[in-house]
Amino acid sequence: MALIVQKYGGTSVGSLDRIRNVAARIKRTRDEGNQVIAVVSAMGGVTDSLIKMAADLSANPSERELDVLLSTGEQQSIALVAMALHEIGVDAISVTGRQAGIQTTGSHTRGRILEMNPEFMQQMLADGKTLICAGFQGTTREGMIQTLGRGGSDLTAIAVAASVKADVCQILTDVDGVFTCDPRVVSNARKLPEISYDEMLEMASSGTKVMQSRSVEFAKKYGVVFEVRSSLNDNPGTLVLEEHPNMENVVIRGVSLERSQARITLTGIPDQPGMSGRILVALAEAEINLDMILSNIAHDGLARHSFTVNSNDLGRAQVALKSVLDVMAPDAKIETEAGIAKLSAVGIGMRSHSGVAATMFKALGDAGINIGMISTSEIKIAVTVDETRIEEAARAVHAAFGLDKAPA
Amino acid sequence: MALIVQKYGGTSVGSLDRIRNVAARIKRTRDEGNQVIAVVSAMGGVTDSLIKMAADLSANPSERELDVLLSTGEQQSIALVAMALHEIGVDAISVTGRQAGIQTTGSHTRGRILEMNPEFMQQMLADGKTLICAGFQGTTREGMIQTLGRGGSDLTAIAVAASVKADVCQILTDVDGVFTCDPRVVSNARKLPEISYDEMLEMASSGTKVMQSRSVEFAKKYGVVFEVRSSLNDNPGTLVLEEHPNMENVVIRGVSLERSQARITLTGIPDQPGMSGRILVALAEAEINLDMILSNIAHDGLARHSFTVNSNDLGRAQVALKSVLDVMAPDAKIETEAGIAKLSAVGIGMRSHSGVAATMFKALGDAGINIGMISTSEIKIAVTVDETRIEEAARAVHAAFGLDKAPA
Numbered sequence: 001m002a003l004i005v006q007k008y009g010g011t012s013v014g015s016l017d018r019i020r021n022v023a024a025r026i027k028r029t030r031d032e033g034n035q036v037i038a039v040v041s042a043m044g045g046v047t048d049s050l051i052k053m054a055a056d057l058s059a060n061p062s063e064r065e066l067d068v069l070l071s072t073g074e075q076q077s078i079a080l081v082a083m084a085l086h087e088i089g090v091d092a093i094s095v096t097g098r099q100a101g102i103q104t105t106g107s108h109t110r111g112r113i114l115e116m117n118p119e120f121m122q123q124m125l126a127d128g129k130t131l132i133c134a135g136f137q138g139t140t141r142e143g144m145i146q147t148l149g150r151g152g153s154d155l156t157a158i159a160v161a162a163s164v165k166a167d168v169c170q171i172l173t174d175v176d177g178v179f180t181c182d183p184r185v186v187s188n189a190r191k192l193p194e195i196s197y198d199e200m201l202e203m204a205s206s207g208t209k210v211m212q213s214r215s216v217e218f219a220k221k222y223g224v225v226f227e228v229r230s231s232l233n234d235n236p237g238t239l240v241l242e243e244h245p246n247m248e249n250v251v252i253r254g255v256s257l258e259r260s261q262a263r264i265t266l267t268g269i270p271d272q273p274g275m276s277g278r279i280l281v282a283l284a285e286a287e288i289n290l291d292m293i294l295s296n297i298a299h300d301g302l303a304r305h306s307f308t309v310n311s312n313d314l315g316r317a318q319v320a321l322k323s324v325l326d327v328m329a330p331d332a333k334i335e336t337e338a339g340i341a342k343l344s345a346v347g348i349g350m351r352s353h354s355g356v357a358a359t360m361f362k363a364l365g366d367a368g369i370n371i372g373m374i375s376t377s378e379i380k381i382a383v384t385v386d387e388t389r390i391e392e393a394a395r396a397v398h399a400a401f402g403l404d405k406a407p408a
Numbered sequence: 409m410a411l412i413v414q415k416y417g418g419t420s421v422g423s424l425d426r427i428r429n430v431a432a433r434i435k436r437t438r439d440e441g442n443q444v445i446a447v448v449s450a451m452g453g454v455t456d457s458l459i460k461m462a463a464d465l466s467a468n469p470s471e472r473e474l475d476v477l478l479s480t481g482e483q484q485s486i487a488l489v490a491m492a493l494h495e496i497g498v499d500a501i502s503v504t505g506r507q508a509g510i511q512t513t514g515s516h517t518r519g520r521i522l523e524m525n526p527e528f529m530q531q532m533l534a535d536g537k538t539l540i541c542a543g544f545q546g547t548t549r550e551g552m553i554q555t556l557g558r559g560g561s562d563l564t565a566i567a568v569a570a571s572v573k574a575d576v577c578q579i580l581t582d583v584d585g586v587f588t589c590d591p592r593v594v595s596n597a598r599k600l601p602e603i604s605y606d607e608m609l610e611m612a613s614s615g616t617k618v619m620q621s622r623s624v625e626f627a628k629k630y631g632v633v634f635e636v637r638s639s640l641n642d643n644p645g646t647l648v649l650e651e652h653p654n655m656e657n658v659v660i661r662g663v664s665l666e667r668s669q670a671r672i673t674l675t676g677i678p679d680q681p682g683m684s685g686r687i688l689v690a691l692a693e694a695e696i697n698l699d700m701i702l703s704n705i706a707h708d709g710l711a712r713h714s715f716t717v718n719s720n721d722l723g724r725a726q727v728a729l730k731s732v733l734d735v736m737a738p739d740a741k742i743e744t745e746a747g748i749a750k751l752s753a754v755g756i757g758m759r760s761h762s763g764v765a766a767t768m769f770k771a772l773g774d775a776g777i778n779i780g781m782i783s784t785s786e787i788k789i790a791v792t793v794d795e796t797r798i799e800e801a802a803r804a805v806h807a808a809f810g811l812d813k814a815p816a
Binding site for chain 1: 428
């Protein structure tokens with residue numbers, strides 16, 4: 001008998017019929033001889049309609065009260081799923097975030113998990129019950145309701161799995177798993193049987209939108225092996241786990257692409273200590289996320305900084321930069337280029353194999369695709385290309401690393 | 409500075425505009441120099457739509473899960489009212505049933521309040537906050553969410569008022585207060601400035617539908633003076649409080665009427681110990697509430713029992729009685745009469761004034777109205793009359809006791 005944590009998202013519980021389907025799947029898992037804790041999100045649409053009410057009352061609603069309001073969505077789901085399970089003969093019980101012992105800290109609407117106290121869940125499991133646990137929320141040490149922000153239900157599932165020492169944690173979603181590349185772009189992309197936490201993190205931060213990075217980080221920190229799989233079929237998904245030696249036989253695990261990027265280049269910046277810091281702080285205060293950051297010194301002794309931002313942030317970034325440069329470096333120039341995309345090749349095999357960058361650049365060159373910026377980490381090589389060429393680029397690099405073929 | 413508890417029902421918070429109105433009223437009370445704790449119900453319609461979802465999933469949904477589901481309605485209201493208050497500059501904070509320290513016991517969906525721990529509320533009051541507290545719910549000692557059943561938000565308001573030793577507890581509703589009789593029946597009925605707990609209890613149990621008896625009982629037990637008043641205007645309402653000597657100057661405080669009653673009479677019951685008990689148990693097991701109960705022994709030594717039930721229960725009552733009498737008293741007869749109504753005159757002054765029953769019966773006789781059953785308590789005389797004559801009867805008795813005139 002295995003103890004399995006399953007996470008169902010808002011689409012999976014989006015109607016009463018879908019709730020019945022979720023109940024049937026939980027029962028099937030149970031009937032196969034397992035103990036089950038299902039972590040569920042709010043019914044699709046419920047959270048949005050609650051947010052709409054709050055927005056109607058206030059342009060800037062209190063985050064504490066938003067948490068009180070939004071957490072009701074999952075509380076409704078757990079009760080409804082439990083009722084659907086009772087109806088098919090499963091002894092289920094709903095568990096709120098507080099009852100699950102999820103103690104949170106930090107800001108309202110984006111809490112962090114501080115501590116887990118699974119005592120109640122363990123007692124219910126010992127009583128033979130199937131547990132339906134509210135995703136996305138916990139309570140602070142002071143007893144305040146706090147939600148966990150985007151991807152919060154994934155995080156709940158992984159934290160619950162860690163706290164009860166589950167054998168398996170399944171993140172059930174609308175894709176079949178993690179692929180070598182987006183199958184809508186590369187038709188012969190393969191579903192990966194497994195991927196390491198670090199590779200998953202690099203892919204998440206370079207455009208692969210299966211899971212939020214912090215859920216993966218949490219899983220890595222607590223050693224929770226989880227599986228991303230479809231809620232619509234019974235196909236095995238992708239296991240996400242700590243790397244093991246065999247994994248390095250594959251040079252590149254996958255290729256991610258991220259569109260709607262823009263490059264900002266600042267030239268003529270005096271090369272003085274603290275200058276870059278002040279520029280980055282100005283952007284951070286404007287809540288602009290930078291991605292690739294490159295800096296060097298030109299022959300005239302002036303610094304040159306380039307970075308990529310999301311196209312949507314380009315206007316705000318220019319405003320923020322202008323106000324800081326006007327004071328600090330009136331002679332500096334701001335150049336921008338929108339319409340670019342980022343292609344990343346990710347794999348822990350990169351550490352022990354050489355020539356990876358050469359293979360990637362040759363493939364892009366052979367396809368006649370110009371490379372803009374380049375940035376690397378220990379297990380990733382990322383380049384920018386013209387956005388109109390990103391799909392070609394992905395196919396070329398995917399083929400160059402033989403990702404369409406299963407590894408030997 | 410007074411500490412005021414205000415209770416707003418589901419109609420009062422039934423839309424975002426009404427929530428803004430409630431917020432404005434709370435602010436006004438606050439601006440008059442008071443501290444406020446507002447107890448609010450779920451937005452009108454929310455509870456019904458949640459019940460509908462549960463009913464769709466199960467003909468007999470788990471009561472524990474119903475509590476988890478239904479308690480979200482009030483949790484949404486408190487967050488929204490708090491947001492509306494922030495928007496008009498009031499430092500408000502929502503308080504769930506658990507945070508309010510409402511510890512409950514008993515069955516799910518009809519919990520009883522076991523204990524109050526107002527520590528968090530007191531701390532928030534000391535911090536100068538206006539508190540918006542969820543009605544209708546608390547948590548058990550084991551941390552399970554439990555709702556308080558019908559009228560649960562009134563009960564919450566009174567329990568909160570008791571626990572924080574509020575100066576005033578206002579039950580804001582859609583009527584202006586408690587009247588000498590239903591103004592739709594007796595056009596010159598007067599709003600009572602005050603009424604004793606016991607009178608309010610007798611009136612609640614004899615058809616005056618302002619509040620559930622158990623909220624009044626709770627208030628009596630803990631000595632909470634509360635005021636029933638309109639949420640739509642600023643008129644003073646009716647104070648409900650422990651009786652004081654002046655109150656006995658009024659013989660009859662008010663007249664209640666209750667329609668849709670039916671009489672059941674059992675004749676030919678052997679006069680043996682335990683016989684009545686078994687009949688009453690059979691009716692109780694069928695969940696039929698008896699109201700007036702009369703018994704006596706006929707000249708043939710056989711017992712005769714009469715009681716009133718709600719017309720809707722008449723069929724089920726007959727089935728339950730038949731099955732018990734078939735075994736115990738095969739010669740007994742069941743007679744029924746539907747289409748009757750009950751008229752009650754209530755007043756603590758009855759204890760010290762004689763001739764009350766005579767005045768009432770004479771008034772009815774003068775109006776040519778026949779009296780069916782009669783039952784009395786220390787502070788109530790109730791009679792049944794033909795349902796078609798109940799309004800005339802109410803007007804006759806109301807006039808006979810001079811209830812249209814303010815007492816000297």
